[in-house]
Amino acid sequence: MDEVDKLQIKPFLSILLGMCHQATSAAETHEKIAGIIRTEGRKEQIVEMNPTKESSSGETLIFYTHYAVLKNPSWFSGNTLTDVENHVFITFNLNNIFAFYMSEKGLKDEIRTYFFTPLLPNLKVINISHLNYLFINEDNIKMLWLLGTHGRESFKADSKVLGGESVADTLNPLEDQSFVMSAVRTSLDGTEKTIGLNPYKSSLWRGPCKDWETFENRVIEIIDTIDKNKNEVENPISILAIPIAEMKGVNNLYDLSFLDPEFNRSDLSESKFERLHTIKSTYTFKILDTLNSPDINLEVFKGLGSIGEIKVSPKILDYTVDFDVIEKIPKRGKKPEIEYFANTFKYPELIKCWYESGHAIINSRVFKTEYRDVAYNNFIWANFEGFDISQEKPELNGKVALDKIGNQKSLFCWMKHHWSGLWDSHENFMTTDKPSGWLFCDDGAGEKADFIHIDEHKDRVYISLVHIKAANSKSPDRRISVGAHDIVLNQAIKNLRYISRKKLITDLRERADNAATKFCWNDNKISDHNSFLNAIETLEKNSKIKFRVIVVQPHTMRSYYDRNIQSNIRKQLDVLLVSAESAIRASGAEFYIIGHDDVQPKNRLN
Numbered sequence: 001m002d003e004v005d006k007l008q009i010k011p012f013l014s015i016l017l018g019m020c021h022q023a024t025s026a027a028e029t030h031e032k033i034a035g036i037i038r039t040e041g042r043k044e045q046i047v048e049m050n051p052t053k054e055s056s057s058g059e060t061l062i063f064y065t066h067y068a069v070l071k072n073p074s075w076f077s078g079n080t081l082t083d084v085e086n087h088v089f090i091t092f093n094l095n096n097i098f099a100f101y102m103s104e105k106g107l108k109d110e111i112r113t114y115f116f117t118p119l120l121p122n123l124k125v126i127n128i129s130h131l132n133y134l135f136i137n138e139d140n141i142k143m144l145w146l147l148g149t150h151g152r153e154s155f156k157a158d159s160k161v162l163g164g165e166s167v168a169d170t171l172n173p174l175e176d177q178s179f180v181m182s183a184v185r186t187s188l189d190g191t192e193k194t195i196g197l198n199p200y201k202s203s204l205w206r207g208p209c210k211d212w213e214t215f216e217n218r219v220i221e222i223i224d225t226i227d228k229n230k231n232e233v234e235n236p237i238s239i240l241a242i243p244i245a246e247m248k249g250v251n252n253l254y255d256l257s258f259l260d261p262e263f264n265r266s267d268l269s270e271s272k273f274e275r276l277h278t279i280k281s282t283y284t285f286k287i288l289d290t291l292n293s294p295d296i297n298l299e300v301f302k303g304l305g306s307i308g309e310i311k312v313s314p315k316i317l318d319y320t321v322d323f324d325v326i327e328k329i330p331k332r333g334k335k336p337e338i339e340y341f342a343n344t345f346k347y348p349e350l351i352k353c354w355y356e357s358g359h360a361i362i363n364s365r366v367f368k369t370e371y372r373d374v375a376y377n378n379f380i381w382a383n384f385e386g387f388d389i390s391q392e393k394p395e396l397n398g399k400v401a402l403d404k405i406g407n408q409k410s411l412f413c414w415m416k417h418h419w420s421g422l423w424d425s426h427e428n429f430m431t432t433d434k435p436s437g438w439l440f441c442d443d444g445a446g447e448k449a450d451f452i453h454i455d456e457h458k459d460r461v462y463i464s465l466v467h468i469k470a471a472n473s474k475s476p477d478r479r480i481s482v483g484a485h486d487i488v489l490n491q492a493i494k495n496l497r498y499i500s501r502k503k504l505i506t507d508l509r510e511r512a513d514n515a516a517t518k519f520c521w522n523d524n525k526i527s528d529h530n531s532f533l534n535a536i537e538t539l540e541k542n543s544k545i546k547f548r549v550i551v552v553q554p555h556t557m558r559s560y561y562d563r564n565i566q567s568n569i570r571k572q573l574d575v576l577l578v579s580a581e582s583a584i585r586a587s588g589a590e591f592y593i594i595g596h597d598d599v600q601p602k603n604r605l606n
Contacts, residue, residue: 003050004066006212009088011101013206013218016108017131017226018098018115020122026093027054029123030063033100036114037067037089037107046070060220064090069104097223098123112201116318125202125318128243129232134225135197135204136184136236141167142194143185149178149241149360149367156579171239175579177369180241200243200319243319244359244366250294250314252356253287254569257483259350275344283341286473296323296353300341307334310342314353314361321348321364354482358568369572375565376574378581380429381558381597387414389554389596392470393443402441402519411468411552412441412450416521421455421462426592434524440532441519442511448495448504454535461539464548465499465589467492471555476598480569482576484555485593489580492549496587499547505536547589554596561595 020029030052038047049067056062069085072078090101102108114120144162156178162170183198196205204222209215235242244250261268261276268276288297288309296312311327323345330338344350353361359368387409394404394412406416419439420432437455442448449465456462469488472481518529539545556573564570577593584591 004064004088006053006055006062006064009064009090009212009215010209011088011090011103011215012208013215014101014108015092015204015219015222016100016102016112017126017202017204017223018100018123019126019226020096020098021124022096022122024096024122026061026091026098027052027063029093029098029120030065030089030091032120033091033111033114034065034067034089036111036119037102037104040114041110044072057216057220059094060223061093062090062216063093064088092219092223094220094223095227097126097227099219099223101219108203109201112203115202126199126226127232128199128245128319129234130226130230131197131199131202131204132236133231133233134229135195136186136233138168138237139166140187141184141237142187143167143196144181144237145183145198146176146179146240147182149180149362149365149369168237168239171237173239174374174575175582176239177575178241178579180243180367181237238370241367241369244316244368245319246316247294247314247366249368250355250357250359250366251290251292253290253294253296253353254356254479255354255481255483256285256287256296256298257352257481257486258344259352260487272347272350275347276350279341279344284472285341286475294355294359295326300338302334302337305331307331307341308338310338312342312345314366316366319365321361321366323348323351352483352486354569354572356568358572360572373571374574374578376577376581378426378577378592379556379558379561380426380592380594381599382429382431382552382554382594383597383600384411384414384554387411388474389471390474392468400443402443403517405441405519411470411554412443415439415451415466415468415552419451419453419466421453421464422457424457424460424462429592429594435521436523438527438532438535439521439524440529442508448507449492452504460544460546462546462548463499463504463536464550465492465495466550466552468552469555471553471596473555476557478555478557479560480564480567480573481555482569482572485551485553485573485576488551488553489576492551493580493583496549496584496589499549499587499589505533508533508536549584549589549591551591551593553593556595557598558595559598562599 034049034052038049047067047069049065052063052065054063066088069087070082073081073083087104092099100111102111115123115125142163144167147159148156164170182200183196185194185196187194206218209218258276258279261273261280265273282302284301285298288299290297294314299309300307308328308330310325313324313326315322315324325342325345328338328342348364351361359366389411391410392412393400394408394410395401396404405412407413416439418431418433419435420430421437423429437453440452442452443450450468451466453464453466454461467488469484472484520527520529520532561570581591
């Protein structure tokens, strides 16, 4: 294999940045990484390396290694053909700052995963806030890659890319505050030259270099800038959420939830799906005080009985969260049950936490959002007197029994007995003892809503898609829960594609062919599935149809909501509700959310 001289190298400048907090041999670091390149994850590949060459430029040390990778072609099933790829690995070192170039595709990100590990124990990434200060100017951003902190089941995109002359000016203070910057491309000092930065990966790119001298000078300029300037800025783009590198300042957990297993079925392994399903159907918990710390204290219940308490401490390493269960106190005979619940914290990606400090743990990372002071003023407060707000559906022997709708005290039964469509704004909402119109229970896999209600009011036909979620607790001392609303709002919004009459009726008829018994009422009298479908189909094409998306979530109590106007807890919920309302109204439907009226709970039925 022919040796390569550095003057023959003219790479695309894309480098991995790192630093050491103690004196470390640059030559030794280079050889350790070369060893990783040669052996780790190679499977049937063979790596042949030339000896490392060394040079310098001023105080900067430079090491480079040319190597070849011998492997079978990806399209060939035999072992008689061999492809040979030539690559180069380069290390720049100035004081305690390192820059690494790898020509092999994907290798830069792979080597990054070995930072903080025994193979590279002294090598760490450059602090995100340090890179933000040095390389990001909000006014000069040309491209912006965003990652959502709201979780994958949200009605918002998981990620998005924006481009333009001044991208930061296009951000929406309300809609985009749940996104965090994952990468950025910005002009240098207002010039036409641009630089790209992914601070999470400690990765920086500039573009092609015409020769070695250009490449060397640009890399040295970058690491010299990092070495000489230690200033930091936490959030270079003020609207966006901020990634947190340590738990300092995170305190007072007020809400915790697990991913919804049905809503995330395609993204979960079978074992995680089964665990989440068991947690959802069998366990509940109460959040206990944590005395101004980020710790999670829970009293855990199985059925109606307490099985003990657990204490969990979230830890951050390299911006990634792990949960350490530091205490388990099972009730007598309940050790296996409390162990099962506690073991769920081994999977941080399944857990969402919200703190009064404005922080949230989502997708195994901690973020802080400066929630905008946006008030949501359209809550409907309803009377659930005599019904169990913590029970969503009727049950028989612990299993859902939809044929019992109307015979028990669940929220589904409340819907059947007291729902009215004879109102046209949240101010004149009413319930009734004499329901009218069509009420259809669409509960089940692929549902468009828990209930679909159709009624005429003031020369309009209202089609209401009603989504019902039980309260996390019926305690009179319960607080606001973002998690209680998060899942049901996402479900409601993702089903908006069915609000055109044609799509709705087409889908409902397709589901009817494969469905078990569906339950339907007309003017509060039992009817049948086909009659309901025929009623939708015969609506006049020119009739004034208005769709409503309605979420019933009685966890929120009117008294607590009204007296906590300035709390971060209410601000987080209000932002979620205003965002949901905006998304729904953009689709031409009205949005209403119904909470629990504990202020005037008597005589609310008309």
